[in-house]
Amino acid sequence: NVRLRLATTTSTQDSGLLPILNPPFEKLTGITVDVIAVGSGKAIKLGENGDVDVVLVHDRKAEDKFVSQGYGVNRRDVMHNDFVVVGPSEDPARVAASTSAADAFARIAAAGAGFVSRGDASGTNTKELDLWAAAQVKPKGAWYKEAGQGMGEVLVMSNDLKAYTLADRGTWIAMKDKLPGLRILSEGDAALFNPYGVIAVNPQKHPEVNYMAALQYVAWVTSVQGQKIIREYTMGGQQLFTPDAVK
Amino acid sequence: MGRAFELLVSGDREVWFITWTSLRFSMSSALIACIPGIPLGVLIALRRFRGRRVLLAVLTSLMALPTVVVGLIVYSLISRAGPLGSFGILFTPRAVILGQAILALPIVVSMTASGLSSLDPLFPEVLTTLGASKREVLWMSVRQSRGAVLSASLASFGRVIGEVGVAMMLGGNIRWYTRTITTAIALETSKGEFELGLALGMVLLVMALGVNAALHWMVRHE
Amino acid sequence: MGRAFELLVSGDREVWFITWTSLRFSMSSALIACIPGIPLGVLIALRRFRGRRVLLAVLTSLMALPTVVVGLIVYSLISRAGPLGSFGILFTPRAVILGQAILALPIVVSMTASGLSSLDPLFPEVLTTLGASKREVLWMSVRQSRGAVLSASLASFGRVIGEVGVAMMLGGNIRWYTRTITTAIALETSKGEFELGLALGMVLLVMALGVNAALHWMVRHE
Amino acid sequence: MSSPSAPRLFEIRGLRARFDGRTVLSVDSLAIKEGEVTVMVGENGSGKTTLLRLLNGLITPAEGSVKFRGKPVPGEGLVAVRNESVLVHQSPLLFRGTVGLNVAYGPRIRGMRRAEAAARASAALRRVGLPGFERRRASALSGGEEQRVSLARALALTPRVLLLDEPTSNVDEQSRREIETIIREVSASGTTVIMSTHNMELAYRLCGRLLRLDAGVPAEVEENILKGRIERIDEQFAYFRTGDALLRCPARQGDFVVAVLPCDELILSRQPLDSSARNQLNGIVTELRPAGSLLTTVIDCGIPLKALITREAAAEIGVAPGAACVVTFKASAVRLH
Amino acid sequence: MSSPSAPRLFEIRGLRARFDGRTVLSVDSLAIKEGEVTVMVGENGSGKTTLLRLLNGLITPAEGSVKFRGKPVPGEGLVAVRNESVLVHQSPLLFRGTVGLNVAYGPRIRGMRRAEAAARASAALRRVGLPGFERRRASALSGGEEQRVSLARALALTPRVLLLDEPTSNVDEQSRREIETIIREVSASGTTVIMSTHNMELAYRLCGRLLRLDAGVPAEVEENILKGRIERIDEQFAYFRTGDALLRCPARQGDFVVAVLPCDELILSRQPLDSSARNQLNGIVTELRPAGSLLTTVIDCGIPLKALITREAAAEIGVAPGAACVVTFKASAVRLH
Numbered sequence A: 001n002v003r004l005r006l007a008t009t010t011s012t013q014d015s016g017l018l019p020i021l022n023p024p025f026e027k028l029t030g031i032t033v034d035v036i037a038v039g040s041g042k043a044i045k046l047g048e049n050g051d052v053d054v055v056l057v058h059d060r061k062a063e064d065k066f067v068s069q070g071y072g073v074n075r076r077d078v079m080h081n082d083f084v085v086v087g088p089s090e091d092p093a094r095v096a097a098s099t100s101a102a103d104a105f106a107r108i109a110a111a112g113a114g115f116v117s118r119g120d121a122s123g124t125n126t127k128e129l130d131l132w133a134a135a136q137v138k139p140k141g142a143w144y145k146e147a148g149q150g151m152g153e154v155l156v157m158s159n160d161l162k163a164y165t166l167a168d169r170g171t172w173i174a175m176k177d178k179l180p181g182l183r184i185l186s187e188g189d190a191a192l193f194n195p196y197g198v199i200a201v202n203p204q205k206h207p208e209v210n211y212m213a214a215l216q217y218v219a220w221v222t223s224v225q226g227q228k229i230i231r232e233y234t235m236g237g238q239q240l241f242t243p244d245a246v247k
Numbered sequence B, C: 001m002g003r004a005f006e007l008l009v010s011g012d013r014e015v016w017f018i019t020w021t022s023l024r025f026s027m028s029s030a031l032i033a034c035i036p037g038i039p040l041g042v043l044i045a046l047r048r049f050r051g052r053r054v055l056l057a058v059l060t061s062l063m064a065l066p067t068v069v070v071g072l073i074v075y076s077l078i079s080r081a082g083p084l085g086s087f088g089i090l091f092t093p094r095a096v097i098l099g100q101a102i103l104a105l106p107i108v109v110s111m112t113a114s115g116l117s118s119l120d121p122l123f124p125e126v127l128t129t130l131g132a133s134k135r136e137v138l139w140m141s142v143r144q145s146r147g148a149v150l151s152a153s154l155a156s157f158g159r160v161i162g163e164v165g166v167a168m169m170l171g172g173n174i175r176w177y178t179r180t181i182t183t184a185i186a187l188e189t190s191k192g193e194f195e196l197g198l199a200l201g202m203v204l205l206v207m208a209l210g211v212n213a214a215l216h217w218m219v220r221h222e
Numbered sequence D, E: 001m002s003s004p005s006a007p008r009l010f011e012i013r014g015l016r017a018r019f020d021g022r023t024v025l026s027v028d029s030l031a032i033k034e035g036e037v038t039v040m041v042g043e044n045g046s047g048k049t050t051l052l053r054l055l056n057g058l059i060t061p062a063e064g065s066v067k068f069r070g071k072p073v074p075g076e077g078l079v080a081v082r083n084e085s086v087l088v089h090q091s092p093l094l095f096r097g098t099v100g101l102n103v104a105y106g107p108r109i110r111g112m113r114r115a116e117a118a119a120r121a122s123a124a125l126r127r128v129g130l131p132g133f134e135r136r137r138a139s140a141l142s143g144g145e146e147q148r149v150s151l152a153r154a155l156a157l158t159p160r161v162l163l164l165d166e167p168t169s170n171v172d173e174q175s176r177r178e179i180e181t182i183i184r185e186v187s188a189s190g191t192t193v194i195m196s197t198h199n200m201e202l203a204y205r206l207c208g209r210l211l212r213l214d215a216g217v218p219a220e221v222e223e224n225i226l227k228g229r230i231e232r233i234d235e236q237f238a239y240f241r242t243g244d245a246l247l248r249c250p251a252r253q254g255d256f257v258v259a260v261l262p263c264d265e266l267i268l269s270r271q272p273l274d275s276s277a278r279n280q281l282n283g284i285v286t287e288l289r290p291a292g293s294l295l296t297t298v299i300d301c302g303i304p305l306k307a308l309i310t311r312e313a314a315a316e317i318g319v320a321p322g323a324a325c326v327v328t329f330k331a332s333a334v335r336l337h
């Protein structure tokens, strides 16, 4: 019984995609996939240490560094979804009227309305910081709460604190029923694009890794069948991810 | 270790802040738990009443309750949607201290009770005949078993300073506000910053050692 | 509560599985910790040696170590990049049990030691003069203080069954493999499924109560 | 027997104490007068400790009642018992800390100021022969020292009722004499003392009243316990003065205060006997009561003497209340303590 | 004094024991022969318990050495001490569980099978007068019952050396006599007994040798302890036979086995005295040694008698080793136990 260790971000797991995507692979190859769902940073770290065979994450800068330092090989684009700016339904900063993501952020800062940041150097957090830069705002002050937690927790906090936040669409869709006080206020800006990549761990750095299985997995998620499963995966009638490997 | 000292010595203001926050939260919550917990434990140890054993078993079992569950329970009370939501204490230091005190209480009570159960059964009788009231018997029992009571307090302090579930759930790990050493460790770990996590762990350990040593010293020189 | 029973009674195979995994891990690790921990605690309680107080203070402080830090330390040893990486036990049940045993050890040792310190100081002397070897003194001390030793074991069991850091860090929360009640609770909570988290918490509490009751009953009827 | 206006200090009625379903004490009726020294003796497990704990209201009787100054204990009388009496337990149980702290505890708890309590404690320690022990650790004492500290702890309270459970068991000879003196002194100052002991010498010397427990039941004491003193001593006899009588006893030196004369060593007769027995007293029978198959006869010879005789002998000699008779006993039958 | 081939059972040299920096025991030289009954007496805190614990190898001396059968304890001799001796502690410390379990513990731990150990335990309990106590909870005993169980626990081991620390302190009179009998019996069967007690009667009756500790230092015993028995008794005297001598003692009834004669009650003279003192023995001085400002004289009168006299008196009477002299003492100076 071959086991393949996949380190991935919580969003792929929590959105319910992997439990759909992996079983056909397991049936096809006889390989058991052990999903270790952690933050992007930790997933990449596990890859660097050779503790997993393959990683599936969304943090392009970190991924490139991972590959360039020789820890990962065969990076492939898998899919993307996008980020949305969510906030209290009352929308005190009038974000709904914004023209772009950066404008939305500028409005939040200007109104001094509450904003909960992931603050955990995750892909989402990196994106958020980029947007603040684009809005030419230094996020600081009582209104800006760096929570240092996962997406789900931050959404819950925003709901309770009646604050804005940046969320990935997958988690938002999965959780929006539990967040009665929040709604999407800004979406669709190209700046909110969120790509996922799959990377096999370099067997030259870590000979013990199950490279063959990793390659098989990379092949599977980028295969026509795999991409079809990703495209057809919906939640609440909404498609969560857009496949990128096979157009 | 090196990293930890570097962090502290280099005067990283944030590390000092979260260390102080951790200490503040856990001291407060342990203290709050001890105030009703120690007398309760003494009563359970000295009185023989119906359901005493069951109560003890429940208390010991409560020690197994994951911190995040305690967090959840308190959350469901103090969240906007909860019965105490109007106080708006969620994601504030008070919420953490409250949750941690609830977490600490069964530890204080059950360890105090089990520590005192080794007192000579004649001890309360001797005090009584010398004219001690029930309250004085209680107080003297605590003093007599102060090692056990100290252990109970320190264990509860250790439990809360080392826990992450309640602090995370109720405090929200908000930077410069409710971020403690443990929530910071969780954050750094999730970022893959394992070394920083370990270094912070060492800071916490040193702090716990300091508190332990200080309290032991105090009790010894009382 | 209702939800928890519904889950269990409805025969949700996954809930049964993670419950069983939790129980298996924590029983194993508590047991593994008790094997060296109880004798060590007894020795610390009965012997007077240099550095005894310091050792006790360190042990009590170790109880404060966040579980995720213990997880990190063990991780740095058994990670492929670590000295014991070649065994490849990371993200397997063994890793969790190992980590939890390490977590439990200071609890067992220090609680056993503090429990036994209330034995009459003449007790070992009486045994010795009756011909007991050092080992027999140790064993009889345990039997004599079996309440305290039981408390220590149960506290360590409670600690590991309720902890999430080690199980998450070393087990990886892998479905159908290393997912325990606590890691499942963490997962559900992070998804905002608070009720499910609470329900699982109740399952855990009931299980802990069962183990507590069973052990108390056994010791009483020994 | 007692005047209704002055209730006895302790009154016991139908008292039963049980442990694990076993009745270990069963006292139908017993009264203890204020100011008296009552000494309890009896085999191990005969219930002495249990009775003392009951008197102090520390345990609750299974049946019956103990009344202190007319009020039930535990119950209405408990506050009074607590205020006025202290029990010194059989095994001294000292608290951690110094000896001084132990002895000062009682006064402190009753609201005395620290300095005053410390002074009391020092005085009590001096009294039990442990001056300067204030600063010693209570856990670093010898067995007898512990016991004396535990006595001092009670004495520091100057209670009106002192309950002592074998206070001299581990104590050296010299200290035993000192404790005897202490008990005499506190008793002389009006304190009621109820104690248990296995030291018969101490029991005889101290007792105003001797209470023998036999498997939890008070039993008749089959000895005449005669308080008095040696009047003179020659090579042959010591002459012991008790009340109006002068007893010839074996010539022994010592500070004897009591002569014990077993009831079955007394010979009754109508006329003086011509025997080698060196004590002969004339008296009048005042009471006759059955004691098993025998009869207990009380004869007033200036002092009341109890004698055990068979029913046949009683009939033969014509022993009946009011009858005159002669009591004869050997010098060697008298035990001096 | 001892033959070099047969080492004494215990040999003590330059022994010092300290607690908290205070020297509580200081024995320069002491040997204990096999088979002997040594009784230690002395004030509370004089170091009896400490000495017993040292002999049993339970504590380590601050200075000097204890040797058991020629080997140091603690050290080489420890195994032998453990195998052959048992100490019964002053305060009985029973384990949880039943009395039977307590008493059977020693035999069990030494590898005896359960049934056999239980039989031994029952026998030992019967011996201390507690038959049928096997199933009682050890925590539910009276003080004296506890103490007797703790003795039984040692007896169940039939040790070659029995160390007893005040074994009768909480025990009733009857049981005290039984324990005396037990000690006589085990001693008769070759067991060495070393015990401490405050009961001088017991000490005199049992001792082969009496050891008095005075603030941790062995002190001279200033009494002649004469083993023997009452030969006859008349109205005036009891006649106590000890060795070749017959002593006139106060006429008392009882089962006396020892006559105690304080050294300072003996009067020495060259010629028989014409006095009322009823005991006169002829003897020869065998030894003279200083005792403070006085002299201890040992006179062989068939039995060796020690007398304390002033130096002047010694010079006047001409007391010197080898000189004949007459020893005179009053009957009432002899204390029978």
Ligand SMILES: Nc1ncnc2c1ncn2[C@@H]1O[C@H](COP(=O)(O)OP(=O)(O)OP(=O)(O)O)[C@@H](O)[C@H]1O
Residues within 6 Å of the ligand: D019, D020, D024, D042, D043, D044, D045, D046, D047, D048, D049, D050, D051, D090, E139, E140, E141, E142, E143, E144, E145, E170, E172
């Ligand atoms: N806590 C207890 N539980 C059960 N039985 C007990 C308890 N205490 C005493 N007993 C029993 O009650 C009886 C009376 O005990 P008590 O202590 O009153 O005797 P005592 O006369 O004081 O004896 P001693 O002279 O040995 O001190 C004994 O048979 C004893 O075994």
Ligand SMILES: Nc1ncnc2c1ncn2[C@@H]1O[C@H](COP(=O)(O)OP(=O)(O)OP(=O)(O)O)[C@@H](O)[C@H]1O
Residues within 6 Å of the ligand: D139, D140, D141, D142, D143, D144, D145, D170, D172, E019, E020, E024, E042, E043, E044, E045, E046, E047, E048, E049, E050, E051, E090
């Ligand atoms: N553990 C200890 N720590 C400090 N001092 C002690 C300790 N045990 C005994 N002592 C002291 O040592 C001295 C000798 O004690 P020991 O117990 O040998 O006396 P003892 O002759 O047995 O007295 P007792 O007749 O009261 O039993 C006492 O002064 C006592 O206070």
Ligand SMILES: [Mg+2]
Residues within 6 Å of the ligand: D048, D049, D050, D090, D165, E142, E143, E144
């Ligand atoms: Mg008693």
Ligand SMILES: [Mg+2]
Residues within 6 Å of the ligand: D142, D143, D144, E048, E049, E050, E090, E165
């Ligand atoms: Mg002693």
